[in-house]
Amino acid sequence: MTTSTDEVMAELQGRVRERVRAELVRHGASAALEDPALFADIDALLRAAIERSQPAALLLPELLGDPSTWRLDTAIKYQTHRGASGAPIIFVKQRVLMPLLRWFYEFNRDNFERQRRINQVLFACVQELAIELAKQRRELQALSAQSIQRRP
Amino acid sequence: MNLAFVVQRYGADIAGGSEMHCRQLAERLSSRHDITVLTTCARDYVTWENAYAPGTSTENGVRVQRFPVARRRNLKMFADLSDEVFDDLGSTPERQLEWFRANGPDTPALLEHLRVHGGEYDLLLFWAFRYAPTFFGLPSVSERAILLPTAEEDPAVDLDVLPEFFVKPAGYLFLTPEEKVLVTTRTGRLLGPSQVIGIGLEPERARRPSRDVLDRLGVPEEFVLYLGRVDRNKGCATLLEYFEEYIDGGGNTTLVLAGPSTLMVPDHPRIRALGYVADDVRRALLSHTRALVVPSPYESLSIVLLEAWNYATPALVNAYCKVLQGQVRRASGGLYYRSSREFQEALSWLLANDAGRRELGEQGLAYVDREYRWPTVLERVERLLEEVSRRRSAALA
Numbered sequence: 001m002t003t004s005t006d007e008v009m010a011e012l013q014g015r016v017r018e019r020v021r022a023e024l025v026r027h028g029a030s031a032a033l034e035d036p037a038l039f040a041d042i043d044a045l046l047r048a049a050i051e052r053s054q055p056a057a058l059l060l061p062e063l064l065g066d067p068s069t070w071r072l073d074t075a076i077k078y079q080t081h082r083g084a085s086g087a088p089i090i091f092v093k094q095r096v097l098m099p100l101l102r103w104f105y106e107f108n109r110d111n112f113e114r115q116r117r118i119n120q121v122l123f124a125c126v127q128e129l130a131i132e133l134a135k136q137r138r139e140l141q142a143l144s145a146q147s148i149q150r151r152p
Numbered sequence: 153m154n155l156a157f158v159v160q161r162y163g164a165d166i167a168g169g170s171e172m173h174c175r176q177l178a179e180r181l182s183s184r185h186d187i188t189v190l191t192t193c194a195r196d197y198v199t200w201e202n203a204y205a206p207g208t209s210t211e212n213g214v215r216v217q218r219f220p221v222a223r224r225r226n227l228k229m230f231a232d233l234s235d236e237v238f239d240d241l242g243s244t245p246e247r248q249l250e251w252f253r254a255n256g257p258d259t260p261a262l263l264e265h266l267r268v269h270g271g272e273y274d275l276l277l278f279w280a281f282r283y284a285p286t287f288f289g290l291p292s293v294s295e296r297a298i299l300l301p302t303a304e305e306d307p308a309v310d311l312d313v314l315p316e317f318f319v320k321p322a323g324y325l326f327l328t329p330e331e332k333v334l335v336t337t338r339t340g341r342l343l344g345p346s347q348v349i350g351i352g353l354e355p356e357r358a359r360r361p362s363r364d365v366l367d368r369l370g371v372p373e374e375f376v377l378y379l380g381r382v383d384r385n386k387g388c389a390t391l392l393e394y395f396e397e398y399i400d401g402g403g404n405t406t407l408v409l410a411g412p413s414t415l416m417v418p419d420h421p422r423i424r425a426l427g428y429v430a431d432d433v434r435r436a437l438l439s440h441t442r443a444l445v446v447p448s449p450y451e452s453l454s455i456v457l458l459e460a461w462n463y464a465t466p467a468l469v470n471a472y473c474k475v476l477q478g479q480v481r482r483a484s485g486g487l488y489y490r491s492s493r494e495f496q497e498a499l500s501w502l503l504a505n506d507a508g509r510r511e512l513g514e515q516g517l518a519y520v521d522r523e524y525r526w527p528t529v530l531e532r533v534e535r536l537l538e539e540v541s542r543r544r545s546a547a548l549a
């Protein structure tokens with residue numbers, strides 16, 4: 001008898017899923033999650049969304065418009081509106097202030113990176129749900145049309 | 153064939169993955185081909201400071217031509233530039249090219265050598281797209297260039313200037329099928345001829361090391377192993393967190409960390425940090441551990457995973473790394489996890505199922521026997537060299 005990674009993983013993931021489901025229900029999650037089969041479908045749907053959360057595969061960023069109004073900007077750009085006379089200010093920012101504040105900047109940047117990832121995953125989940133909803137609407141419309149045709 | 157191997161660093165004392173890959177291939181192919189390694193004088197991959205003498209030498213039967221690095225890497229400037237080009241708001245192609253220049257090693261004489269003498273080689277193999285000698289050197293000899301991208305799913309692979317670069321070579325050698333998919337996806341079109349080669353390993357099973365060195369170090373009978381740099385970027389912070397949760401939940405094993413650490417390892421009776429270990433300890437650890445844990449989210453090929461399988465040791469890997477998950481599933485040589493709960497379940501399964509665990513390890517070994525023995529790897533390399541040569545001859549005819 002051969003041990004298969006896929007089979008063992010399916011068994012382990014099923015066990016984990018069941019534990020998570022039981023805990024969510026115990027902590028007051030929707031009663032719909034009491035159905036293990038439905039929970040497995042939801043779990044698969046969200047996992048698929050996470051798999052497809054790379055920025056280039058997301059529609060919502062396209063619809064949100066000007067990225068500078070909503071995207072997290074984690075890079076410091078040393079700029080001044082004072083033209084050439086602002087050069088000393090940039091020098092002080094870059095050479096004096098930044099080395100002193102780098103630890104704080106890096107701490108914040110790490111947190112922003114996490115927030116950016118969450119945003120991408122949420123965009124992907126919304127996209128996946130919108131796809132499912134659009135498909136179901138189509139199927140519903142088709143079924144409605146069929147039932148109207150069948151009426152005497 | 154007259155071949156040039158272009159790599160950012162070269163030497164028996166250099167531990168980097170792509171550098172070691174280049175050296176092992178050069179040493180094994182040098183009896184069949186006339187090989188010249190074109191490299192820099194750098195030993196340190198952080199600063200690129202010149203450490204070796206420039207000029208030509210012979211190292212382990214391979215001709216090596218070293219070129220001096222013109223400037224050390226400016227780490228602060230490079231960090232700021234990285235923040236800028238990897239920012240979601242995007243960056244201009246000029247700033248991205250500047251990033252490749254700043255990443256270095258900046259070796260103008262090597263680039264000049266490729267421009268002037270590149271045509272004297274039948275084929276030139278370039279390692280690691282992210283380093284300046286490959287990124288700026290390959291385009292000058294693209295019609296006879298073979299790229300080993302060593303690409304992984306980190307932000308660098310998403311830079312806008314890369315699709316144009318990735319289609320330039322005449323052929324490709326990939327480390328895994330996932331890397332091939334990644335590079336193909338980035339270019340958005342079919343690539344030229346390629347082979348997935350990985351790396352070769354010598355059989356180790358017959359010479360199983362004794363446990364003595366581990367007993368001297370106080371390594372317990374039952375342990376799971378992490379082998380490599382103990383670093384946040386390698387997923388070790390998450391591994392430590394998950395492992396502590398596993399122990400708190402009643403788990404009963406020891407995690408041995410073997411490798412230099414940049415992390416604060418918690419003072420925990422079930423966690424043993426050995427620091428850097430000598431080769432004999434490394435072999436004994438790989439051979440006697442219950443399982444190897446590979447928590448890294450980014451890998452283009454995990455050599456340590458193949459080394460563990462070489463001892464029929466199963467693995468527990470981070471599923472978020474497509475390469476690791478792909479390797480484990482192809483081999484059926486271990487388990488994977490996406491969360492602390494999955495980690496706990498998978499580790500518990502491996503420790504509780506002696507027969508299943510051994511089978512997974514044996515299947516890993518069979519996979520290495522099938523895919524990663526030197527004759528197999530070299531045959532694939534030769535096949536690609538021949539195909540690229542044939543296509544070049546046909547194009548010139």
